[in-house]
Amino acid sequence: MDKLKEQILRTSGVNTLKCMRCGKCSGTCPSYDEMEYHPHQFVYMVEKGEIEPLMKSKSLYKCLSCFACVERCPRNVEPAKIVEAVRLMVIRQQGENHLTANDIPDLLDEDMPQQAIVSAFRKYSK
Amino acid sequence: MQRIGVFVCWCGSNIAATVDVKAVAEALKSEPGVVFSTDYQYMCSQAGQDLIKEAIKEHKLTGLVICSCSPRMHENTFRKVAADSGINPYMVEIANIREQCSWVHKDKAIGTEKAIILARAAVAKVHLNTPLTPGESEVTKRALVIGGGIAGIQTALDIADAGYKVDIVETKPTIGGKMAQLDKTFPTLDCAACILTPKMVEVAQNENVRIFSYSEVTEVGGFVGNFTVKIKKKARYVKEDVCTGCGLCTEKCPMKKVPNDFNLGMNNKGAIYIPFAQAVPKVATIDPNYCNMLKNGKCGLCAKVCTAGAIDYTQKDEIIEEKYGAIVAATGYNPISLDKFDEFAYNQSKDVITSLEFERLTNAAGPTNGVLLRPSDLKHPKTIVFVQCVGSRCSADASKGKEYCSKICCMYTAKHAMLTRDKYPDTDVYVFYIDVRTPGKNFDEFYRRAVEEYGVHYIKGMVGKVIPEGDKLIVQGSDLLDNKQLKIEADLVVLAAAIEPDKSARNLATMLTASMDTNDFFTEAHPKLRPVESPTAGIFLSGTCQGPKDIPETVSQAGAAASKVIGLLAKDKLKGNPCVAHSDELMCNGCSSCERVCPYKAITYVDKEFRMPDRTTKVRRVAFVNEAVCQGCGACTVACPSGAMDLKGFKSKQIMAEVDAICK
Numbered sequence: 001m002d003k004l005k006e007q008i009l010r011t012s013g014v015n016t017l018k019c020m021r022c023g024k025c026s027g028t029c030p031s032y033d034e035m036e037y038h039p040h041q042f043v044y045m046v047e048k049g050e051i052e053p054l055m056k057s058k059s060l061y062k063c064l065s066c067f068a069c070v071e072r073c074p075r076n077v078e079p080a081k082i083v084e085a086v087r088l089m090v091i092r093q094q095g096e097n098h099l100t101a102n103d104i105p106d107l108l109d110e111d112m113p114q115q116a117i118v119s120a121f122r123k124y125s126k
Numbered sequence: 127m128q129r130i131g132v133f134v135c136w137c138g139s140n141i142a143a144t145v146d147v148k149a150v151a152e153a154l155k156s157e158p159g160v161v162f163s164t165d166y167q168y169m170c171s172q173a174g175q176d177l178i179k180e181a182i183k184e185h186k187l188t189g190l191v192i193c194s195c196s197p198r199m200h201e202n203t204f205r206k207v208a209a210d211s212g213i214n215p216y217m218v219e220i221a222n223i224r225e226q227c228s229w230v231h232k233d234k235a236i237g238t239e240k241a242i243i244l245a246r247a248a249v250a251k252v253h254l255n256t257p258l259t260p261g262e263s264e265v266t267k268r269a270l271v272i273g274g275g276i277a278g279i280q281t282a283l284d285i286a287d288a289g290y291k292v293d294i295v296e297t298k299p300t301i302g303g304k305m306a307q308l309d310k311t312f313p314t315l316d317c318a319a320c321i322l323t324p325k326m327v328e329v330a331q332n333e334n335v336r337i338f339s340y341s342e343v344t345e346v347g348g349f350v351g352n353f354t355v356k357i358k359k360k361a362r363y364v365k366e367d368v369c370t371g372c373g374l375c376t377e378k379c380p381m382k383k384v385p386n387d388f389n390l391g392m393n394n395k396g397a398i399y400i401p402f403a404q405a406v407p408k409v410a411t412i413d414p415n416y417c418n419m420l421k422n423g424k425c426g427l428c429a430k431v432c433t434a435g436a437i438d439y440t441q442k443d444e445i446i447e448e449k450y451g452a453i454v455a456a457t458g459y460n461p462i463s464l465d466k467f468d469e470f471a472y473n474q475s476k477d478v479i480t481s482l483e484f485e486r487l488t489n490a491a492g493p494t495n496g497v498l499l500r501p502s503d504l505k506h507p508k509t510i511v512f513v514q515c516v517g518s519r520c521s522a523d524a525s526k527g528k529e530y531c532s533k534i535c536c537m538y539t540a541k542h543a544m545l546t547r548d549k550y551p552d553t554d555v556y557v558f559y560i561d562v563r564t565p566g567k568n569f570d571e572f573y574r575r576a577v578e579e580y581g582v583h584y585i586k587g588m589v590g591k592v593i594p595e596g597d598k599l600i601v602q603g604s605d606l607l608d609n610k611q612l613k614i615e616a617d618l619v620v621l622a623a624a625i626e627p628d629k630s631a632r633n634l635a636t637m638l639t640a641s642m643d644t645n646d647f648f649t650e651a652h653p654k655l656r657p658v659e660s661p662t663a664g665i666f667l668s669g670t671c672q673g674p675k676d677i678p679e680t681v682s683q684a685g686a687a688a689s690k691v692i693g694l695l696a697k698d699k700l701k702g703n704p705c706v707a708h709s710d711e712l713m714c715n716g717c718s719s720c721e722r723v724c725p726y727k728a729i730t731y732v733d734k735e736f737r738m739p740d741r742t743t744k745v746r747r748v749a750f751v752n753e754a755v756c757q758g759c760g761a762c763t764v765a766c767p768s769g770a771m772d773l774k775g776f777k778s779k780q781i782m783a784e785v786d787a788i789c790k
Binding site for chain 1 (some may be wrong): 520523587591
C-alpha cells in the first residue's frame with residue numbers, strides 16, 4: 001500500500017472501505033461551499049491513494065472539525081478523522097504551518113463557535 | 127465386536143485435493159474392528175451407494191463409517207443405504223472430512239493426518255452405537271397461522287384449499303395488515319384494497335378457516351404434529367356474532383379524540399371504532415383506554431343506539447386452547463421509529479412524514495380523502511423531497527438504524543414520486559438516493575418511467591439535514607454527480623424509513639423455540655434450500671417476519687409455506703428422532719435440574735415404586751422424558767449432577783470414546 005495512505009489510515013483509525021458512497025457527510029457539512037475537496041472526496045481520494053492533492057488543498061483548513069459528518073455517517077466511516085489525519089501529516093512536516101499561533105487572535109470573530117476556535121488551535125503545531 | 131466398514135469419499139477434488147484419501151483408507155484398516163476400508167470418487171452417487179451395499183453383504187458389516195461431507199448433507203443418504211442392507215440406520219457414523227477438514231486446510235499432510243484422526247474417532251463411536259428405533263406420533267390435522275396480513279391470509283387460503291382446517295390469529299381488530307393501509311402497489315399500480323379485500327372476504331367465508339381477530343397467542347406447548355396453543359381473545363366489548371357492522375355506534379360515540387392508528391395518528395376516531403370500511407370481521411371494537419363508560423361508568427351511548435344489542439361492557443378476555451399440527455409465523459413488519467434521526471426534523475415538523483404516512487395521505491380512505499395536503503396547514507405541497515435509506519444500510523449505530531437494505535423502499539418511493547407527478551403535474555419532486563435497487567420483474571422499467579415520463583428529479587446523494595424555516599423545510603443534501611451541496615426549499619419531506627420485524631416476533635419466537643437472527647427476523651432452516659421452514663420442526667415462515675420482501679414475494683412465500691404445512695398435515699403419523707434423552711431411573715436422585723433446563727418442557731417427574739435390596743419397596747421421585755417432545759438438545763445431560771441423564775446415540779461414553787480416539 002502507498003506509504004502516505006497507510007500513514008493516514010493508521011493515524012485516523014478509519015477504514016475507508018466501509019464507505020458506501022452515500023454522500024451524507026457532504027450533505028451535512030457546514031463548510032461545504034468553502035472547500036475544494038469535500039468530505040466524501042477526502043474518503044474516496046484517500047482510498048484511491050491520491051493524498052498529495054489533499055495535502056496541498058486549502059480545504060484542510062476549512063474543515064471546522066464540527067464532526068457533523070462523523071455523527072451522521074450511516075456506516076461509521078468518520079470522514080473528519082481523515083481530514084484531521086491529512087492535516088496532521090502536513091503540519092508534522094517542518095515549516096509547513098498554515099499559520100502561526102500569533103496570527104489567530106486577529107482572525108477571531110465573536111460569531112465563531114468556541115468549538116471551532118479550540119479545533120483551530122489543534123491545526124497548528126508549536 | 128462390531129464388524130466395521132470405512133468408506134472414504136473424494137468428493138471429486140473437494141476432499142481429494144487436500145486429503146490423501148488412499149492413505150486415510152489404508153490407515154483405517156488397522157483400527158480395531160475395521161474389516162473393510164476403501165475410497166471412492168463420489169460415495170453419495172448410486173455407484174458409491176452400491177459399493178457400500180456390496181461391502182456390507184460381502185464382509186458382513188455391522189457398522190459403517192463414512193468419511194465425507196457434513197452429516198447435514200448426506201447422513202440420511204447413508205442411513206438409508208444401511209437400512210436397505212439390513213443394518214440399523216443408527217449404526218452409521220459420518221466423519222466430516224470436508225467442511226471440518228479439507229475445506230479449512232491447505233497443507234495435504236496436515237489435512238490427511240486430521241482426516242485419519244476424525245475417522246478413528248468415528249470408528250471408536252460406532253463400537254458403542256446401539257440400534258435405535260424412532261417412535262411415532264399422531265398429526266393433528268389443523269394449522270395455525272399467526273398474523274393476518276397478506277402473508278397470513280394467503281397461507282391460510284392455500285392450506286384451506288387443500289382441505290385442511292386452519293386458524294388465523296391477528297392482534298388487530300381486523301385482518302389485512304400493512305397491505306390494507308397502502309394506496310397503490312408497484313409496479314402495476316393496482317389499488318391495494320381492490321386486490322386485498324376480495325382475499326379478506328374469501329378467507330372470512332372459507333369454511334375451513336376460523337379468524338381470531340383482536341387475539342394473541344399466549345402459550346405454545348407440544349411438538350411438531352401436536353402443538354397445544356393458548357390464544358387470548360381480548361375483550362372488544364362488542365359481541366362479535368351479534369354486531370352487524372352498521373357503524374352507527376362509531377358515529378354517535380361522543381369521544382372523538384382517539385388517535386386513529388390505522389391512519390398512523392394523522393386523524394382521530396371514536397372510542398368505539400371499525401378500523402376501515404372493508405374490515406374483516408366487520409365488527410366494532412371499544413378502546414378501553416378512551417371509553418368513558420369503561421373508564422368511569424358514564425355514557426353508554428353506543429349500547430343505546432345499537433339496534434342489534436351487541437355492546438357488552440362486561441366482556442372479559444377469553445382464553446381458548448386448541449391443538450394444531452403445524453404453526454406458521456406471519457407476524458410482519460413495521461417502519462422503524464425515527465425519533466433518533468434528529469437531522470431529518472421528523473419530530474420537529476409535521477410536514478416531515480414517513481412513506482407509510484404518505485400512503486395514507488394519498489389514499490381515498492385516508493385522513494385527507496386522498497387529496498395530497500400537507501399535515502401542518504392542509505395546503506398542497508408544491509415541492510416534495512423524498513429521502514431514501516433512512517435507517518436502512520446504517521451500520522453505525524444499532525439503536526438508530528438497521529444494517530440491512532429494506533428492499534421495498536426504492537420501488538415504493540418511485541411509485542410515490544410517479545403518482546404525485548401524475549396527479550399534480552405542477553409539483554416538483556426530488557428523490558435523494560444512494561443506489562436505486564430495482565431487481566424484480568418490470569421494476570427497473572417502472573423506476574425509469576418515473577424519471578423519463580414523469581420527470582422526477584433523482585439526485586445521487588444523501589440528505590444531510592432538514593431545517594424547518596417558516597412554513598418551508600430547507601433540505602440540505604449532496605449531489606454527488608454534480609459535486610455540489612444542494613439546498614432545496616421543500617413543502618413536504620417524505621422519509622423512506624427502514625422496516626423491522628414486528629415487536630411481537632421475539633416473544634413469539636421464544637414460545638415457538640424458533641430461532642431468530644440479530645435483527646429479530648426469523649431464521650430459515652436453510653437460506654437456499656429450506657427458505658420457508660424454521661429449524662424447529664413444525665414451524666413455518668411466511669412473509670416479512672423472515673426478511674424484508676415486497677408483496678409478490680410475500681405471496682409466493684406464503685404459498686410455499688402453505689405447501690410445506692399441507693405436506694406435514696397429509697401425513698397420518700410422524701416418525702420422531704430416536705436420539706432423545708433417557709434417564710437411568712436407578713441413578714436419578716430426583717433433583718429436578720433437568721426439568722428446569724429443558725427448553726421443550728419434555729421432562730416431568732413421576733413417583734415410582736422401586737424394589738429395594740431388602741425386598742421392601744420404596745417410592746422415589748424420578749425424571750421421565752416424553753420422547754415425542756424431546757428434541758435431543760442434550761441440555762439435561764449436562765445439568766444432571768448424578769449422571770443419570772444420557773442422550774441416545776450420543777451417550778457420554780460414546781462422546782468420551784471419540785475424545786479418547788482423537789487424543790490417542
